[in-house]
Amino acid sequence: MTHEATSTVVTEVACPLCGHACDDLSVDTAGAALAVVAHGCDRAVSGFARLSAESSAATPRIAGRAASLDEACAEAARLLAASAQPVFGGMALDVSGARGAMELVDQAGGVIDHMNNEFGWRASRVVQDGGGIITTLAEVKNRADLILLVGTDAVSVQPRFFERCVWVKETMFDLQPASRRIVYLGGALDTTPGRSPDGRAPDVFDFDCSRMPEALSVLNALVAQQPVDGDAPLGIALARWQELADALLGAKYSVVVWEGSTFDMSQLDLNVGAIGSLVRRLNVITRCNSLPLAGNDGDLSMAAVHIWQTGYPMRTSYASGAPKFDPLHNGIERLLATGEADALVWLSSLNDLQAPPVTGMPTIVIAPPSLKLASEPQVYIPVATPGMHHTGHFVRTDKVVTLPLQALRKSALPAAGEVAVAIATRMKEVQS
């Protein structure tokens, strides 16, 4: 189905509502909210409708009372200037929002931690320890002959993964898309999307996902032609494991898909490290790549900007005037729980579902008007959403492709990045 562009329907729209960043949506701009009329998954349809809805009633507030944007920024600047250790949470932003946030966190001497970063920083640490062999979506689409999904069904985080990367009409090379082999490692996953268009069921290694470290060590051993104990590791016949190892060795371009948040937190390093070993070992003989899924809530957009501007990933403190990276110390939950933080800034323009924690400390919320708050913050500033109300840029799951986000309907609200810069500017005025 293609939806023709009309005077009110815009085609080839990029979607910032998950890390897949599909850019083929058709969006009708005529109504009171944006309507995704083609190529949107459920998340896109509801997200565009909710985030874009008319928001003329939304106004900044100081301690619950309506205020002008200027007054609200001034009050936020005052709170931040008075804070010894502010933390910046949420951070569901596009690149322009992240740029503004970086200016503010530097000025305020704070710490940034994205809402998904509890997994993100651990995945990043695995790269810092060993690296990885990684591929991107178009390579998967054209080359992957065997896709091994480790503890993830992909579609829970990126609903259109199979539609756009796997069960496509054709590939560039000698590979029939419908002939790809799909293997799930782990039980309780939605494996329906793994069924091929010609009705072939995927291969499911059904076991409790908390035993993933064992499963990966079995596979690693077999690929390395090492012996494995028992004739049914994790209750699955050894012959099936052996056959999978042989298939990986025989594949021309296998892809190992994983997603940090599906692993038990305490096993994340172990699992990601084991996937790295598996991929490295296979590459001695053939080609195999991992494909980490990320990018939801703009976590990769925020991470990318943070890294390129200052060199360090998030969880870096700017309190001393120079960046200090300490991911164990600078986690937002820890800083809030121990009381080391004394102010919270919640910045989000892409996620209106996750509310900031209630902390009892001075809180500044800069978020879409559709975000429901559990308690009234000291300062509240409603903002527009990139890709709906204003242009922007969004970093996709593979960290390589950045999609341009369009302005599809007008909003009187400012962009999150503009608000952050306005507060930083106010702080400079106050402090100089």
Place this chain on the structure above:
Amino acid sequence: MSVIKLTGGRVIDPANGVDDQVRDLYIRDGRLIAAPDAHDRISAEYNISGRIVMSGAIDMHSHIGGGKVNIAREMLPEDHGGDPVERTDLTRSSCGHAAPGTLAAGYRYAEMGYTAAFEPALLPVNARQAHMEMGDTPMLDTGGYAMLGSDDFLLRMLAAKEDQQAINDYVAWTLHATQTVGIKVVNPGAISAFKFNQRKLDLDEQNAFYGITPREIVKVLSRAVHDLGVAKPLHVHASNLGVPGNVDTTLGTMDAAEGLPVHLTHIQFHSYGTEGERKFSSAAARIAEAINQKKNVSADVGQILFGQTVTASGDNMVQYRNAGHGSPKKSVIMDIECDAGCGVVPFKYKDQNFVNALQWAIGLEIFLMVDDPWRIFLTTDHPNGAPFTTYPHLIKLLMDRSFRSAMLDTINPDARAMSNLAGLDREYSLYEIAIMTRAGPAKLIGLADRGHLAPGAAADIVVYKEDADRERMFEKPELVFKDGELVVRDGRIVKVVRGGTHAVKPEFDIGIEKKIKPYFERFHSMRMNNFKISDDELCECGGGSRLMAHACRKRG
């Protein structure tokens, strides 16, 4: 109008044949003028008598932005802490040594008198990110060379024997779509070959799927760049990087351009022979002789300097092969979007290691044996050979023979014995340094109003205090002007500015999109229209930086 006057400096301006002549310079509205007229008044005067004056330095090959650079930053937190940049009232905080943040990179380049830098391996599919990173690199004008040659679209065209005209249109379309100033090819065809599990690809070896050789790719791309009238010759990272004996491949690659302009990049890594006990030797003499003879060839050196750095390259085939030599031992290798690839491997060059020491000597040999400073460029392939902050040290090595000999005496003795460096007496002059770091790059890339100091030129000006210690001299210029504004004083930023983005705009037949659009829909993961970067979007990517568009005069 108000005019800034620089009085009494010793001007070195090779583009205009000026070698150490005392001249007054006048700046109006960001540009040099011959002399003020009746409506002008001198608003500021700098007495710089006795000081050396050159135009702003231009780094024609430095990995300052894009996905692989950001991977390098992310994977090396241990690189950053020792080199912090503290926040001041003017500047933001940042850090990093071999893989610095963009803010640190911009400030440091400016503090060394650089006013422009070019990212040489901009993956078309990653162009937005590269421009965003360069946009967040303050102080500098930037630009990129778009990487082609392992992209499936081009390889399909070659396999289908499409004519040169169609290829020219695709190359021009890519330059427009990615907002770049030139084309680079990296290990021609081999990034694609690696995806088909080939582990090496010689100049005349075929890609297993397409049947295309590196030689054919260099030939059609150098022709396309030439025909389109793009000033910057095809930027070639040749096959077999780092392989002992690769000198023959490198010489063959020069010939693959069939007499058209061609630029061999980080040529030090491609100038190796197989002599000696360890089957690794310098082939600098053969390379230098070839450059001296073939007037269509230019090169930058990619000098290595000892210490910790990180190698970040589009050449995933070679980086995968070398990953085991990494220090610390970790690497990221990527296949990218049926477009390209990348590999990031941290590396520590050691002066007592035979191979590293000989690489150091080979780079210097090339510098000293190539006669024409207009065709050899001062680079360390930042950060692959060393971080760009080592340039003043490298300049001293080139200008000061006794310093060079003293350094040579300290390296691995077997490497020293294999090098003819001790016998090379040449000392670069300030005039030659100015060519290599300003006039030459501007001419090569086609920046008519940069790299020189004639009336009409952009007022990117650097004032140095003469110092026999050339490292000290080039480390900290006294004054740096960017587009007529004083931005650095005594090696410290005094004003933060945002540079512009250079891009070429060759003519082409937009009909090529009839082929490209369906290709994107069938095989790619994004739509053609979302791949292309418009002029307006470029400025947004750059955080508000301005586009400096360069027209091209068609030659084909």
